[in-house]
Amino acid sequence: MSQGTTPPPLERQKALIERFTEASSQGWQQVWDWWSERSNPIVVKEARQSLNSNQFVICFGITLVAVLIWTMFSVFSQLPNAYYLPGGLLVLTGYFVILSFPLILVIPFTAYRSMMLEAESRTFELVSISGLSAKQIVQGKMSSACLQIAIYLSTMLPCIVITYLLRGISVSTILIYLYFMVIASVVLSAISIMIATVSRQRFLQVFSNLFILGMQLVLFYVVCAATIAFVYSFPMMSWVNAPVLISIGTIVLTTVPLCMQCSAAAIDFPSENHAVAIRSRFLVWIGTIFFWCAWVVVTTETAGHWVWIYSVLLAIFLVVGALGVSERGVLSPRAQRALPRTLLGQCTLTWFYPGAGLAYVFFTSVFASVVIGVIGFAYAFPLYSAAYQQEEETIAIGVAALCYFMLYTGLTRLIMMTVPRHIVGRPFLGLLMQAFLFALVPLLPYLVLLSLNDFRSFSYGWHQFLFVTWTISELDSGGFSSVNAGALVLLAALSGVVFLINLLMCGRDVLLLRVEVPPRVQQELASSRTPEAPVESVFD
């Protein structure tokens, strides 16, 4: 370019600033401006960064090249048969495998690294003290992942449409597999972001990196294998399996907000109250899971399903309960501003507030409600369904599962009370403690009995009531036999004692009263309610 046509550097910078800071008059640019004004700032930032980054260009390029190569290979390899025989199946399988590379591997890992890098490069501190709330930061990262999903999908979509034209595959099948792929990518991204936020300490990063990489590589393999197997097994899927799709969709839809709320809680200021939001989302999540489990029981009219449902619920509650009772347990003055005012509110809503003891009672109450609900269902449902046989084992296993949760989580909570509050990674410690108790406590009576029995195997007895899997399997096969009933009574008594001790220990939190909003905050709130007078811009 000649010197005459190149503006001098200063002029060019000024022109750039003008162009950047002036509202555009062009149509498409106006649409972009409108979108970017309303978008999360992190999405705009990450979109800009991605456009300039080699990583995105390389991944996107690899995907495009792979699609091109696969299209040519799969179409040419089927010639001339493709003219008169359905050939879409092979082509589509390849496209899904290629699509799973960015959706299952690249995007979730990018979301994870993006969150990690904020902490490593010390930019997170700057963002966290900006006007963005922790929730907005997490939403921004999540939206950025969703934007990338949309970009990859929009790139692949024309190719996938061609597979329909090649015949041998239905539109519903294509959409259903795309649906699974997208929700897998979304939920994986949400989980990756959550892991990144809870493992920001250096010593945890090694484990989290390994975990994320391992999880994604395994899932990538599973998704690729499953795609190949399913597309070939069910090339003509129909919408008759809609409940399965809806159930998976609703569970994912409730899992993602829960993960995002947990992520926000992990990076937010300690005085902020996230417990209410997390526990509310947990209620919705567990309610959704329970609903679909109950749906399986209702549609199959088989009471035997409750055994695995209880097992799944117990596993979930043990993990979530361990994380809950490892909270630092500080009800900050800020959180106390929103405490319920009335006695009824205090009795019902206090359990949603921060605090390890309150978390323990909350999760116990939720689990107890589930068990009571199932017992009610077990008695009511036979009135409507002749095929459904009410089994007393169902009730026994439900009560046992609840007691095990109360016992082990209660013990974990009591032990965690001795751990200093400022220790980093308390949730992981709580989880380890729970796993340790769950694995070792049942072994004690078992080993004692084994040694007394000269190391020969022995049958189940009441003294093995701490052994979860053994007790549940005995209850499943024997119901309320005298031995099982004895074990159950012992278990209920011990877990009741642990629950009572914990309930007494969290009495201080329950008795806390709502504190008034400070005058300075009241002053600002009052002024925000009055209509604002027009003010001159401070930048004029």
Next chain:
Amino acid sequence: MVVPSNHPMIELRRLFRFYGKTKAVNDVSFHVNAGQVFGFIGPNGAGKTTTMRILATLDTPDYGDALIDGFSVINDPDRVRRRMGFMPDDYGTYPNMNCLEYLDFFARSYGLVGRERMKAIRYTLGYTGLDKIAEKSIQGLSKGMRQRLCLGRAMIHRPAVLILDEPANGLDPRARIELRQMVLGLAAEGTSLLISSHILSELGEMCDSLGIIERGCMIVSGTVQEIQSRLMPHTNLKMKVIEQQQKLVEWLSVQDGVDAVAVDGTMVRCQILGAKSDREQAALLRAIVHEGFDVIEFSTEGQTLEDVFMRITTGAVQ
């Protein structure tokens, strides 16, 4: 909407922060009013950065509270953040971004939209002198330009309080002078500033008041002159006159408050009891000239902030 108040813009109330057995901040209290510049001085590891991080809502105190415009950093961090800009000593920047995009991101993050954001970006670029390199990638910026960019980020939402941790660190003399001018400009517009620095001479010129902290404890605070008068019992004057040194010594030795006078080559050195203000020193100079001495140099010596700092701190670390 940010509502102004009558509170001090920065207020620390008996702040404590422990790291194990180390008392990083140990019962520190002070306040800064609107439009004031407060210099925070202390040796390395004294607790300056910890205090600033608590004020910036990046850390929490173990006891006590800190308030920005009357809002507690513990209980209302969101309200504090709207009113405060923080420039840390060690900060990160994003790769694959230029200065304009960086400022645009933070302007958006502070909730500035539409024309207000555009104006804020232009104003900040102009104020910090980054408009000449707006297009340049952040990774290619010099240390001084990065400092400007970070200052721009901290002030993009025009906060009422700016906290600058070692802002002049690593800057060349020109950049330091420009930074000082920017700081004074912001103070003149009503922004309250809390600045920590090791370059004490500059702090003395910029700050309305100072606080000296060591081993987590605030040793002394007040205006520069208050601190000097409290800590320096004498005012040392240095004078140069034409050919009448001995006569000046004799005259000075009979004046009130003069503790010691001596001739040092062509200079006359004089020690006066107590810290003398500029006005009192001017009065003495007037009297000397009135007596017929040809004064060609008159200055104080040994009373710089460095002297005060060296006198008051021990250099001990925890």
